[in-house]
Amino acid sequence: MKKTLRIATRKSPLAMWQTEFVKAELEKAHPGLEVILLPMSTKGDKILDVPLAKIGGKGLFTKELEDRMMDGDADIAVHSMKDVPMELPEGFALGAILERHAPTDAFVSNQYDTFDALPQGAILGTSSLRRKAQLMAIRPDLDVRDLRGNVGTRLGKLDAGEYDAIILATAGLQRLGLDERIRHELSPEVCLPAVTQGTIGIEYFAKDTETLEIIQVLNHKETEIRTTAERAMNHHLEGGCQVPIGVFAELDGDDLKMRGLVGTLDGSEILTASIEGKAEQAQELGVDLAKKLLAQGAKAILDEVYANDAHNKG
Numbered sequence: 001m002k003k004t005l006r007i008a009t010r011k012s013p014l015a016m017w018q019t020e021f022v023k024a025e026l027e028k029a030h031p032g033l034e035v036i037l038l039p040m041s042t043k044g045d046k047i048l049d050v051p052l053a054k055i056g057g058k059g060l061f062t063k064e065l066e067d068r069m070m071d072g073d074a075d076i077a078v079h080s081m082k083d084v085p086m087e088l089p090e091g092f093a094l095g096a097i098l099e100r101h102a103p104t105d106a107f108v109s110n111q112y113d114t115f116d117a118l119p120q121g122a123i124l125g126t127s128s129l130r131r132k133a134q135l136m137a138i139r140p141d142l143d144v145r146d147l148r149g150n151v152g153t154r155l156g157k158l159d160a161g162e163y164d165a166i167i168l169a170t171a172g173l174q175r176l177g178l179d180e181r182i183r184h185e186l187s188p189e190v191c192l193p194a195v196t197q198g199t200i201g202i203e204y205f206a207k208d209t210e211t212l213e214i215i216q217v218l219n220h221k222e223t224e225i226r227t228t229a230e231r232a233m234n235h236h237l238e239g240g241c242q243v244p245i246g247v248f249a250e251l252d253g254d255d256l257k258m259r260g261l262v263g264t265l266d267g268s269e270i271l272t273a274s275i276e277g278k279a280e281q282a283q284e285l286g287v288d289l290a291k292k293l294l295a296q297g298a299k300a301i302l303d304e305v306y307a308n309d310a311h312n313k314g
């Protein structure tokens with residue numbers, strides 16, 4: 001077995017937390033293994049003045065890490081699965097899907113205890129089309145404004161008074177020890193999560209079986225099944241992470257239940273569907289759920305989103 005494993009990672013505090021977490025888990029599982037971190041910036045980290053949905057391109061947060069692996073400088077890359085495109089570049093594969101952390105979105109505000117307590121016309125910060133569509137569907141009066149940057153930057157903008165409240169992934173706040181900023185979690189009924197939100201995944205070269213042997217001990221079977229189901233739905237809808245699509249799969253023993261959602265950008269129309277089946281059909285259930293949404297008219301909604309910007313499929 002290899003004695004050293006090199007990990008390519010983004011260098012934002014959240015990405016570094018996630019990679020340090022993977023490093024610690026690998027060292028626990030393989031005493032004597034040396035794990036080295038190679039932090040770097042990606043296109044998604046560098047372009048901060050443009051709404052994410054407008055930058056577009058596949059692998060906004062993953063390509064530079066894959067390039068380091070291609071160059072032979074890194075063995076694996078650690079990602080938030082939410083940021084991983086539905087199709088990986090030729091030769092790459094996912095070697096381990098870690099146990100999911102909180103999948104929900106969190107309501108964060110210095111003045112208001114709950115989302116429902118926001119006054120008429122309140123300014124809500126989020127750069128996620130999915131969050132915007134769902135929250136405007138309930139509260140069309142809200143003034144939803146774009147909010148980019150890493151978690152710390154976004155909280156700083158809230159504290160500077162630019163927004164009345166912001167929405168962030170619960171998992172990101174918890175990992176950074178910022179639980180006390182969470183006023184409450186939005187239930188999936190209010191805001192269906194993004195595909196695989198809260199899940200960390202490890203990418204490797206599919207032919208590098210020696211590396212796979214090291215990382216696969218971190219794979220969490222239940223999370224892998226939920227990930228398969230959710231990514232199958234998004235893939236069939238041709239959705240990247242920058243589309244108003246929500247999906248949430250839950251596993252109870254062998255029973256898989258999932259819900260999916262597609263919305264217009266202003267929340268004026270929200271399509272939802274659900275499906276149930278067995279864990280071993282995860283892939284098919286995801287595809288069938290996407291078909292249900294397409295049958296309700298999801299294609300027209302998504303075509304319009306894509307037409308607004310030709311590049312936001314990423």
Ligand SMILES: NCc1[nH]cc(CCC(=O)O)c1CC(=O)O
Pocket residue numbers: 080081082083167168169171172196197198199200
């Ligand atoms: N797009 C950025 C991103 N990618 C993953 C997370 C959260 C952590 C996770 O989903 O595992 C975040 C931050 C956020 O949405 O607030």
